[in-house]
Amino acid sequence: MSEPSAQPDAERTDLPHAERADLIVIGAGPGGLAAAARAAACGISVVLLDEHRLPGGQIFRRPLALPAPAVPDYARSIQALYRGDAVPDLSYRPDHTVWAISGDNVVYAAGPEGTRRLTAPHIVLATGAYEWPVPMPGWTLPGVMTAGGAQSLLKASGRVAGQRVLVAGAGPLILQAAAQLAEAGAQVVAVLDAAPAAEWWASAARILAHPSLAGEGLSLLARLRAKRVPVKRGWTVVQMLGTEAVAGALVAPVGADGRARRDVGEFIQVDAVCLGFGLIPSVELAALRGCALDFAPALGVWGVRRDPGMATSAAGVYAVGDGAAVHGARRAVIEGRIAGLAVAQSLGRTGGRDAAREMAALHKGLARLRPLDRYLASAFRPRTGLLDLAEDGVVVCRCEDVTARTVRNEIGNGARTLHEVKTSCRAGMGNCQGRNCMPTIARMLAAATGESPGTFGYPKPRPPVRPCGATGLSLAPASPSGNTR
Amino acid sequence: MTRVLINGAAFEAAAGDTVAAALIAAGRKKFRLNAKGAPRGLYCGIGVCQECLVVVNGEANVRACMRAIEPDMRIDVP
Ligand SMILES: Cc1cc2nc3c(=O)[nH]c(=O)nc-3n(C[C@H](O)[C@H](O)[C@H](O)COP(=O)(O)OP(=O)(O)OC[C@H]3O[C@@H](n4cnc5c(N)ncnc54)[C@H](O)[C@@H]3O)c2cc1C
Ligand code: FES
Numbered sequence: 186m187s188e189p190s191a192q193p194d195a196e197r198t199d200l201p202h203a204e205r206a207d208l209i210v211i212g213a214g215p216g217g218l219a220a221a222a223r224a225a226a227c228g229i230s231v232v233l234l235d236e237h238r239l240p241g242g243q244i245f246r247r248p249l250a251l252p253a254p255a256v257p258d259y260a261r262s263i264q265a266l267y268r269g270d271a272v273p274d275l276s277y278r279p280d281h282t283v284w285a286i287s288g289d290n291v292v293y294a295a296g297p298e299g300t301r302r303l304t305a306p307h308i309v310l311a312t313g314a315y316e317w318p319v320p321m322p323g324w325t326l327p328g329v330m331t332a333g334g335a336q337s338l339l340k341a342s343g344r345v346a347g348q349r350v351l352v353a354g355a356g357p358l359i360l361q362a363a364a365q366l367a368e369a370g371a372q373v374v375a376v377l378d379a380a381p382a383a384e385w386w387a388s389a390a391r392i393l394a395h396p397s398l399a400g401e402g403l404s405l406l407a408r409l410r411a412k413r414v415p416v417k418r419g420w421t422v423v424q425m426l427g428t429e430a431v432a433g434a435l436v437a438p439v440g441a442d443g444r445a446r447r448d449v450g451e452f453i454q455v456d457a458v459c460l461g462f463g464l465i466p467s468v469e470l471a472a473l474r475g476c477a478l479d480f481a482p483a484l485g486v487w488g489v490r491r492d493p494g495m496a497t498s499a500a501g502v503y504a505v506g507d508g509a510a511v512h513g514a515r516r517a518v519i520e521g522r523i524a525g526l527a528v529a530q531s532l533g534r535t536g537g538r539d540a541a542r543e544m545a546a547l548h549k550g551l552a553r554l555r556p557l558d559r560y561l562a563s564a565f566r567p568r569t570g571l572l573d574l575a576e577d578g579v580v581v582c583r584c585e586d587v588t589a590r591t592v593r594n595e596i597g598n599g600a601r602t603l604h605e606v607k608t609s610c611r612a613g614m615g616n617c618q619g620r621n622c623m624p625t626i627a628r629m630l631a632a633a634t635g636e637s638p639g640t641f642g643y644p645k646p647r648p649p650v651r652p653c654g655a656t657g658l659s660l661a662p663a664s665p666s667g668n669t670r
Numbered sequence: 671m672t673r674v675l676i677n678g679a680a681f682e683a684a685a686g687d688t689v690a691a692a693l694i695a696a697g698r699k700k701f702r703l704n705a706k707g708a709p710r711g712l713y714c715g716i717g718v719c720q721e722c723l724v725v726v727n728g729e730a731n732v733r734a735c736m737r738a739i740e741p742d743m744r745i746d747v748p
Binding site for chain 1: 690735
């Protein structure tokens, strides 16, 4: 799918040479660390780039000033890198934001000294996920944030986002966020899980039946009980109130049709609201590089198409972890190891070990995680009633301040693709490049046309896909091979 | 501790804090005003949404959730 380009990026003479390695890994979360560690163990030269200051990704965020704690058993293979040990053949570059990849695998990374170009025959994308934005009245007020964002703040700096905190959403992450916030001293007034009690207990039963997940699930519930955090199943938040910052929230039970029953809603006084309704893979670099994407209808999100060795449709490019499909950290570690090993195999440098056997064992490990995959897919699915909360006056595109009313008007006037909505009202043209609004707009188009949200494609990303600093853009790749789906 | 200047006033933040963490520790949730003057603050917390943009040492559009504080850093918020 690469567009032909006049001059490959790697051969540009107007710029300093691109630094070379055997493998570039983008993202130092569980997936990227596992890939980097596995490949480096085979003597493959690896550059590992991440925009954070410490390795570990979203789940293992930690304070800069303290030593790394031990990681859970399933992540043992990344412990050394997480701790910051020097690993032969591996160069870890924190504080480097990748903002473009050219069609010939030149990676553009903005760091403290400006943008560097790096190139390698193999690239592993391990970019992780971000939280599903759910537009509702008041959601742009300061003090309303994602549950994961509140957790990151807490894990990295010990700061709690508020004194009286409401946590709302669906799935396991809100329970974790609530437990951590309560243990850090916040008063968590409630955790609202939109899954009705019957669905919730059915999911819980499935997790409890799984030996390695049961312990984690039970201890989480015990931690919440110890802090007397009420968990209300089949409830959701429908509105946030405040002027300068959030001061209260309206919460309501979810009816049998999945819609929130505002008529029997209750008002709660809070100074922070943490929302977590699911995760969306960060596929923008994959899309920019020209990797084929697939829409997962059940989850309502785009993921990266891969073969069993984690190879994407683009030559030499692999994708692992939540940035390809949201399955959680356990799976990210295994996928990372698979990709690292696959790179070693393709270079013929598996270090004399029985790579085929190791690969088979890793795939068995993936199979064992299927109950967790199914649970996450069900918990994080886009719930029917959520789109209703995007009433006409609600801002859908936070960057360009475009309301649901404007988007619906454009659809009423005949806009039928994400691109048409974008050009007619600027939704998705702002700094975040539509990452926050396009999933909602696709659902609004789907609601209006009766088609699947996947029909409307993944909006073509343009470099810089992340901030590239003042001088970055002058280096922009000559041959970004955009994915037009 | 690391001293930063929030709208000119000294604040002792913890070494290693992000700009966002320092602002929240200082009791500030409002990080910027959007084009229509509406207040915005920390949202995704992981560098994706660009809602947390603040002015740091005169440099505009800095992601507060990603930038580390430095001694005597000037952070300007509405
Ligand atoms: C905010 C948040 C908090 C979460 N907290 C938890 C939790 O507490 N417990 C839990 O079980 N799960 C948590 N998750 C789920 C989490 O996504 C996975 O469980 C796990 O971290 C996935 O690992 P990963 O390696 O795929 O991605 P991640 O851990 O997300 O790592 C991806 C890394 O890539 C980096 N990156 C992305 N794009 C670029 C780029 N362009 N340039 C440079 N670097 C880049 C990111 O900075 C990040 O460090 C959280 C998710 C989010 C979004
Ligand atoms: S809060 Fe989203 S980018 Fe900082």
